[in-house]
Amino acid sequence: MTFSAPTEATRKPVVRLGDRLFAGTARTAALIIMLALAGVFVFLTIEGLPGLTAPESIYKPADDFWSYVGPLVFGTILAAIVALVIAVPFSIGVALFISHYAPPRLAAPIAYVIDLLAAIPSVVYGLWGGLALAHSMTPAINWLYDNLSFIPFFAGPPSVTGRTMLTAGIVLAIMVIPITTAISREVFAQVPRLHEEAAMALGATRWETIRLAVFPYARSGVVSGVMLGLGRALGETMAVAMVLSATPVVTLNLISNTNPATIASNIASNYKEATPDRQALLIATGLVLFAVTFAVNFVARLIVSRHEKKVSR
Amino acid sequence: MSTTTPIEPDFAVSAGLVQPRLPRWGSALVAVMALALAGLLTMVLGLSLVAGFVVAALLFVVGLPLWSRMVEGSRAAADRFATCLVWASFAAVVVPLVWLVWLVLKNGFGVLSVEFLTYSMRGIVGEGGGIYHALMGTLLVTLAATLISVPIGLFTAIYLVEYGRGGRLARTTTFLVDVMTGIPSIVAGLFALALFVMIFGPAIRIGFGGSVALSLLMIPTVVRSAEEMLRLVPSDLREASYALGVPKWRTIIKVVLPTAFGGIVTGIVLAISRVIGETAPLLVVAGATDSVNMNLFSGRMMTLPVYIYTQYSSPGVPAFGETGPPPGYARAWGAALVLIAIVMVLNLAARILQKTFAPKTERRR
Numbered sequence: 143m144t145f146s147a148p149t150e151a152t153r154k155p156v157v158r159l160g161d162r163l164f165a166g167t168a169r170t171a172a173l174i175i176m177l178a179l180a181g182v183f184v185f186l187t188i189e190g191l192p193g194l195t196a197p198e199s200i201y202k203p204a205d206d207f208w209s210y211v212g213p214l215v216f217g218t219i220l221a222a223i224v225a226l227v228i229a230v231p232f233s234i235g236v237a238l239f240i241s242h243y244a245p246p247r248l249a250a251p252i253a254y255v256i257d258l259l260a261a262i263p264s265v266v267y268g269l270w271g272g273l274a275l276a277h278s279m280t281p282a283i284n285w286l287y288d289n290l291s292f293i294p295f296f297a298g299p300p301s302v303t304g305r306t307m308l309t310a311g312i313v314l315a316i317m318v319i320p321i322t323t324a325i326s327r328e329v330f331a332q333v334p335r336l337h338e339e340a341a342m343a344l345g346a347t348r349w350e351t352i353r354l355a356v357f358p359y360a361r362s363g364v365v366s367g368v369m370l371g372l373g374r375a376l377g378e379t380m381a382v383a384m385v386l387s388a389t390p391v392v393t394l395n396l397i398s399n400t401n402p403a404t405i406a407s408n409i410a411s412n413y414k415e416a417t418p419d420r421q422a423l424l425i426a427t428g429l430v431l432f433a434v435t436f437a438v439n440f441v442a443r444l445i446v447s448r449h450e451k452k453v454s455r
Numbered sequence: 456m457s458t459t460t461p462i463e464p465d466f467a468v469s470a471g472l473v474q475p476r477l478p479r480w481g482s483a484l485v486a487v488m489a490l491a492l493a494g495l496l497t498m499v500l501g502l503s504l505v506a507g508f509v510v511a512a513l514l515f516v517v518g519l520p521l522w523s524r525m526v527e528g529s530r531a532a533a534d535r536f537a538t539c540l541v542w543a544s545f546a547a548v549v550v551p552l553v554w555l556v557w558l559v560l561k562n563g564f565g566v567l568s569v570e571f572l573t574y575s576m577r578g579i580v581g582e583g584g585g586i587y588h589a590l591m592g593t594l595l596v597t598l599a600a601t602l603i604s605v606p607i608g609l610f611t612a613i614y615l616v617e618y619g620r621g622g623r624l625a626r627t628t629t630f631l632v633d634v635m636t637g638i639p640s641i642v643a644g645l646f647a648l649a650l651f652v653m654i655f656g657p658a659i660r661i662g663f664g665g666s667v668a669l670s671l672l673m674i675p676t677v678v679r680s681a682e683e684m685l686r687l688v689p690s691d692l693r694e695a696s697y698a699l700g701v702p703k704w705r706t707i708i709k710v711v712l713p714t715a716f717g718g719i720v721t722g723i724v725l726a727i728s729r730v731i732g733e734t735a736p737l738l739v740v741a742g743a744t745d746s747v748n749m750n751l752f753s754g755r756m757m758t759l760p761v762y763i764y765t766q767y768s769s770p771g772v773p774a775f776g777e778t779g780p781p782p783g784y785a786r787a788w789g790a791a792l793v794l795i796a797i798v799m800v801l802n803l804a805a806r807i808l809q810k811t812f813a814p815k816t817e818r819r820r
């Protein structure tokens with residue numbers, strides 16, 4: 143066997159067939175993801191476009207696409223805001239509890255249990271919301287109407303079944319809490335130990351330490367967690383579809399019988415009797431929902447990446 | 456060992472060197488008093504038990520800081536108030552979880568039987584029937600989704616870690632995977648519907664469409680976890696393999712993947728448990744049916760989450776002459792119990808796998 147000195151031609155590393163195939167497969171997989179996401183946009187647009195300009199009868203009771211989708215967008219945002227207003231304080235509280243207040247030995251199991259909340263399927267939340275929570279909410283709704291009806295949110299008349307926007311918001315909040323908690327907990331735990339110890343050395347109480355050292359450091363992380371939670375609340379379907387009986391109205395009233403549907407729940411409750419025209423309309427509303435959640439998630443990611451830069455600096 | 460003489464407590468307090476503190480049993484005392492007062496109010500005003508507890512909690516959250524403010528000053532009072540709120544928020548979040556699990560167990564166990572698990576809903580009007588068709592549908596649809604997403608997800612992760620090296624395609628892919636994580640599940644369903652409508656016409660409803668929709672939701676989870684696990688594999692191992700003249704692809708198959716195997720499987724199991732309970736996409740594209748359909752590629756296919764939804768939304772009426780909740784509700788609870796059991800078993804399996812394989816690699820945290 144003879145060895146020749148490496149020449150210009152052989153100095154390039156040998157690329158075996160197996161290597162080329164494997165690298166090609168890996169790259170193809172990455173490209174498939176890109177194609178799939180592009181496909182979501184393209185197919186929804188192709189199938190949804192006829193829904194924008196369908197005959198008027200399709201949009202009953204509205205008369206064109208934007209007046210059809212308007213109340214749905216409003217309902218989606220209203221439900222998400224109600225959910226966030228309830229969920230954010232609780233998530234921050236629970237995240238603080240896990241990272242700073244709970245006995246250290248209990249913190250990890252508690253965090254696991256909160257994560258399990260996220261594993262429960264949304265349809266089970268909807269079942270619980272529709273069959274158990276809604277009924278139990280009626281006294282609270284009546285109380286809100288009796289005492290706070292001067293606020294437009296509680297103008298009433300109170301629903302007898304309890305299937306109101308408020309109930310849907312609470313169910314959504316319970317589904318959002320694990321997400322927001324998980325991210326907040328992570329950033330709370332990342333706060334440099336020295337910052338906290340410095341505050342404590344100056345005589346700060348535990349709460350003052352959290353306010354002075356933890357919150358400023360964790361703010362952007364918590365904001366991104368809230369945005370991710372918002373993304374989930376906007377896109378959640380079943381919980382809202384199973385709790386609300388919807389009418390296309392625009393109202394701030396959270397406790398009455400007439401509640402706007404959300405985009406997602408409207409799709410779920412109308413897909414069954416969908417004619418091709420109607421189906422195109424529903425797909426078009428889905429495209430609107432996709433655009434909204436895409437924007438929300440995009441902003442959230444932007445905030446997270448800015449935070450990561452700040453931390454690594 | 457200190458040389459200073461201890462200061463008399465009273466002197467220390469009066470000289471402002473030591474803040475007066477509430478006694479150690481202070482919070483317990485306030486708790487008892489709040490409960491007692493709330494109990495009294497409950498009985499006098501005729502409130503419900505839940506309202507009584509809410510009143511007691513409110514009294515405690517207000518009472519303890521007030522007392523603390525009188526004795527310890529405003530800063531300590533704020534601290535105690537914050538502590539109360541944090542504990543209260545935790546308790547408030549645990550309540551719905553316990554309530555939900557308890558309801559599912561209570562209402563679900565009564566329904567479970569051999570008949571419930573082995574019968575479909577074909578020809579059932581009133582009571583009876585089961586979830587066999589839905590169970591099979593869920594297993595088939597999820598299995599197909601796993602078969603689609605695991606190769607794509609795994610190879611994408613391999614590309615990102617072993618080949619991408621921060622290039623443009625790698626960065627774009629990472630970003631797109633992030634975007635995919637945020638796709639609402641119903642949009643994934645509509646995507647699959649739009650895709651199959653384009654191919655087969657507007658009335659199409661097939662189980663495989665559900666698999667496509669689910670894999671769209673599953674891929675990002677698989678990519679994320681696999682990527683993380685592959686990055687944990689020490690580069691010493693790769694270099695040792697290269698030094699022996701092993702080609703890169705064999706290094707990945709024989710060295711990198713086996714090292715990260717446990718973590719990757721854990722990630723896949725968690726991804727399955729995440730999508731197995733998805734309702735909306737299956738409702739839209741796989742449809743609903745009352746009979747068993749084992750063919751992913753033809754006809755509507757029932758799945759457990761959709762079964763729960765249909766039993767809830769059209770529960771039927773009780774048999775003639777009987778009263779009580781409609782029969783569909785009981786079946787919905789039973790199916791919910793089975794579904795939660797599947798999800799929890801998957802989660803536990805993932806945790807056990809994680810524990811078993813953890814010592815092999817250094818974990819980050």
